[in-house]
Amino acid sequence: MALAYLLGKGASKALKTKINIPILLVLSILPDIDILFGLLLRYPIHRGPTHSIIVAAFVFLPLFIIYHKKTMPYFLALISHALIADFIVGGQLRLLWPLSFSSFGLHELGYPLIAIGSQINVVLELSLFIMATLVLIISNDWRAFFKGHLSNLVLIIPLATVLLPSTIGYPFNESLLLTAPVLAAAHIFYLILFSIAVLSTIIGIYRRLFGEKDKKPNSQIQS
16 A cells, blocks of 8 residues: 555556545455455465456556546556565566466576565564654645545545454454564554545544434524
8 A cells, every 4th residue: 555655646646636545545455355255265366357457457447538537547556466566575466367377586597485484574574664653744645634535435444354364463363463464564554544634534424414404403593
């Protein structure tokens, strides 16, 4: 998510377009939805079709036609997951599915394998998290999470599929608090930030829907 935010923010500046940060962040973790499919099907399909840049290009083509350059930050957020992050860490990607079933990655090119739990990955992820957080604060983008926009509700997706499961350890084998406590701190930061954004939006919706109804009887009594 940190990598996608930095890329999306940079692209939006270069292209002079605005970005919806919650949607940008959700797109960045969307390829990993295959983890849930794998658990449900009891068959490992991780880093398969949902990580393909061919599939991503096909899905985004109508959006490029309609919205043109405004689409680019979101497309970069989506493909950065596989083309940069997973390509460096872990590999074994079906990047060209369905045109090719070959696996791609830094390791497949002959370099040493960088595992998710390795010190190299921890340093990379923590560095990106710090950079993204600083940009988020300096640019005042953090305010987007407190404005109560309906788009904040999409943050339920990373909350339910990545942040909460990895932090508590279910349905994964172990909690990130035990395996990588440094990275767990970053997850908890996003967990709190996204929870506040979702809850404040839900409260705002409730007040708009039912707040006006509560005021009507009072106004009638006064009249």
